[in-house]
Amino acid sequence: MQTLALKRDVFGEKHPDTIMTMVDLATTYYAQEKYKDAEQIHLEVLALRREVLGEKHLDTIATITSLAHSYHNQGRDKDAEKAYAEVLALQRDVLGEKHPDTVATIANVALLYRAQGRYKDAEKVYAEVLALQRDVLGEKHPDTVATIANLAFLYRAQGRYKDAEEMCVETVALRCAVLGEQHPDTVWSKGDLGVVYHDQRKYDMAEKIWAEVLEFRRARLGDKHPDTLQAMHNVAITWKSQRRGAKALAMMEECVQLRCQVLGQTHPLTKASLSLLDLWGSDKEKSSRMSQMFRRIMYRTGNL
Numbered sequence: 001m002q003t004l005a006l007k008r009d010v011f012g013e014k015h016p017d018t019i020m021t022m023v024d025l026a027t028t029y030y031a032q033e034k035y036k037d038a039e040q041i042h043l044e045v046l047a048l049r050r051e052v053l054g055e056k057h058l059d060t061i062a063t064i065t066s067l068a069h070s071y072h073n074q075g076r077d078k079d080a081e082k083a084y085a086e087v088l089a090l091q092r093d094v095l096g097e098k099h100p101d102t103v104a105t106i107a108n109v110a111l112l113y114r115a116q117g118r119y120k121d122a123e124k125v126y127a128e129v130l131a132l133q134r135d136v137l138g139e140k141h142p143d144t145v146a147t148i149a150n151l152a153f154l155y156r157a158q159g160r161y162k163d164a165e166e167m168c169v170e171t172v173a174l175r176c177a178v179l180g181e182q183h184p185d186t187v188w189s190k191g192d193l194g195v196v197y198h199d200q201r202k203y204d205m206a207e208k209i210w211a212e213v214l215e216f217r218r219a220r221l222g223d224k225h226p227d228t229l230q231a232m233h234n235v236a237i238t239w240k241s242q243r244r245g246a247k248a249l250a251m252m253e254e255c256v257q258l259r260c261q262v263l264g265q266t267h268p269l270t271k272a273s274l275s276l277l278d279l280w281g282s283d284k285e286k287s288s289r290m291s292q293m294f295r296r297i298m299y300r301t302g303n304l
Helices: 002-010 016-031 035-052 058-073 077-094 100-115 119-136 142-157 161-178 184-199 203-220 226-241 245-262 268-280 283-300
Strands: none
Touching (some): 002 016, 016 035, 016 058, 035 058, 058 077, 058 100, 077 100, 100 119, 100 142, 142 161, 142 184, 161 184, 184 226, 203 226, 226 245, 245 268
8 A cells, every 4th residue: 555655746646657556466365365355456456447447448348347346256246247247248349250359258158146145047158168269279278178067067056967967077178188187176177077967866876986095185175174185985885876975984984073173163174074963873773873973073073
């Protein structure tokens, strides 16, 4: 703030250096998740850039984009949607339909729709994005692959598991080719594929995928990493679906113990694993096992 005050005093409000300092301050607020403060600075910058540079200057358009991001992160989706629409109209006019910045804005609109649960609208926009990315960036570009993964999510959310599976298989294949078999993004995509297999009761295929994911995460991230624990949770569910009850119970018990240590007993993920563990056992077994387990947990966390 002192730097900004000094530049305003020396150069004046409308000088490019003053405006850039304001942009830097807004970026800092945004990184600190102070979205309301970032919004206020962006509004000031936008008014100055419209006056000094004009509506269609790329810096002006970039400021509207930043403002849209700030709205979105405050849950002001209507304001964000309106700002993205303004950006998209300007970019199509100034840069053209196939410019990467234009395509990125269309993708932001799709992301906004997805966050609102407007899956059909998001699917339509992502399909448009994918066609443009394949044309402009190529099939193997990370942004193209990310869009395929997003479409897989939308298909699954709508219960279109076969379509989701096809997209997940394509995502895994592309990420294996571009990033390698053991890249975290590849492993994450494999996990998504495992979930879709389970949705379709393809339990053997789901188990194979999730066993690979769990092995990788244990080796790379450690036993107590939240992503490793999610893999344990999913493996246990798959074993339960295969009627391998004893193994499922043992795995879920270990998952609950570790989640209590790492995330805490009241964390939603801990509660999710605990509720399944409670559901799977008989009443007598549950009472004894849960009592013993919580005594171990409380001892390890220093509460006994």
